[in-house]
């Protein structure tokens with residue numbers, strides 16, 4: 001496996017990548033998009049910070065790429081849609097730089113209140129202008145926090161101890177989200193009207209782009225101060241410039257910019273604005289944290305040891321994953337079985353019904369596994385994975401319906417999959433037996449008990465004496481050994497179903513001969529690689 005590190009990564013993170021024998025790691029920073037587009041083609045994984053932009057154009061040609069590891073939080077520099085379509089896992093390292101970015105925000109609030117960079121620059125010019133740099137206390141002032149996630153909360157905690165009143169706006173939290181913190185949850189308009197300082201800590205999304213623009217500034221208190229240590233483009237730089245010029249906004253402290261570096265930004269000409277080059281996470285501690293975390297995550301994902309912090313896959317804590325793992329296996333096997341058994345042509349709908357104790361878990365990983373299992377026999381090897389399975393289903397117009405039932409039926413836990421093609425509906429039910437062995441226990445109206453493993457010869461036959469012996473002899477003459485067998489019938493003498501698990505692959509000519517036997521209605525081989 002080859003990993004490319006295309007932005008500067010902490011030494012300890014690099015060491016994690018380099019010590020892994022099955023991984024070759026190359027560091028190549030500062031590439032232009034055209035160069036990266038070519039270079040990336042040879043890699044299985046890439047580690048980036050915020051400078052590398054993984055655009056649609058670059059990702060579309062990255063046919064070997066399996067994992068993108070972002071050393072940091074924001075993944076706005078990755079085209080997530082293209083990555084997901086190509087089945088590339090995108091993972092970030094949340095939490096590793098929270099404290100650093102929070103402390104940086106506080107440094108910016110204080111620098112803005114006391115004009116520290118401006119006063120420093122003035123004194124270096126041999127000026128002693130004490131009255132020009134009259135500051136303001138934060139004590140007793142109102143701080144509006146937009147985005148109350150990891151960083152927003154840490155900022156609130158610390159600024160409460162400075163005696164600030166904290167109001168927050170975050171549409172994705174409930175009002176009592178942090179009862180231990182004395183903060184008031186308000187809407188964005190109220191936050192604008194009441195805040196003396198506004199600091200933003202949201203990701204950059206379609207909703208947050210230009211969240212602060214002319215109209216929002218108009219709502220704000222006169223002489224408000226703005227801090228952005230989240231992402232450039234959440235605050236409109238052109239409108240902020242006007243708002244500062246008009247005196248509406250007293251000053252701004254910016255760590256991030258619409259274009260980085262922001263050499264052309266008019267804001268750089270204003271004395272009221274403090275600017276630094278995206279330093280929020282630039283501490284020894286944060287870089288070590290995110291460097292090690294991203295390297296470990298990328299290694300684990302590439303070597304199949306587990307996926308953590310994927311932003312385009314549901315994530316689970318390790319304990320839940322340990323419980324779910326055999327169910328994930330069963331779901332995928334059952335999905336693969338039903339497609340091979342039914343033919344799968346013209347697949348329109350996959351309905352999945354979970355029943356029993358398994359319904360106590362978050363079922364998204366199982367549903368993903370069913371979709372992957374159902375689609376896999378229709379696609380080239382390695383074309384499908386957990387990331388792109390739902391996207392491929394959607395692109396093919398396949399509807400996926402997930403439901404839960406508290407009714408136990410014959411088993412304490414079961415997964416039923418019904419697939420509807422243009423011509424027929426096929427239903428299978430599976431469960432786990434004591435040793436976590438995945439079993440299929442129903443095919444349409446037939447009750448059976450077969451292990452979902454290896455090669456499965458599935459036969460519809462007339463329920464008459466001698467059938468099994470005849471088939472067994474045919475397999476035996478081709479040196480195909482029967483490992484297990486299961487019979488299901490609705491009533492004596494009717495059409496029955498026979499499932500024979502074999503230790504060897506069944507040669508095609510033998511299958512054709514079996515199909516031609518008298519009293520055989522149909523035969524198909526289902527296999528798991």
Ligand code: NAD
Nearest residue numbers: 074101147148149150151170172201202203229230280281
């Ligand atoms: P987080 O996911 O813990 O918190 C983000 C919060 O924003 C969430 O609570 C979410 O509900 C909220 N949010 C989302 N959309 C919103 C909207 N439209 N309006 C209001 N709130 C909204 O992330 P975090 O670790 O706190 O980081 C926040 C952002 O800070 C990151 O997305 C990243 O872009 C940026 N960041 C910058 C630096 C830096 O170096 N300057 C460092 C770390 C993170």
Ligand code: MLT
Nearest residue numbers: 049050072073074097281
């Ligand atoms: C982040 O989103 O984590 C920051 O922008 C930090 C960084 O890229 O260094």
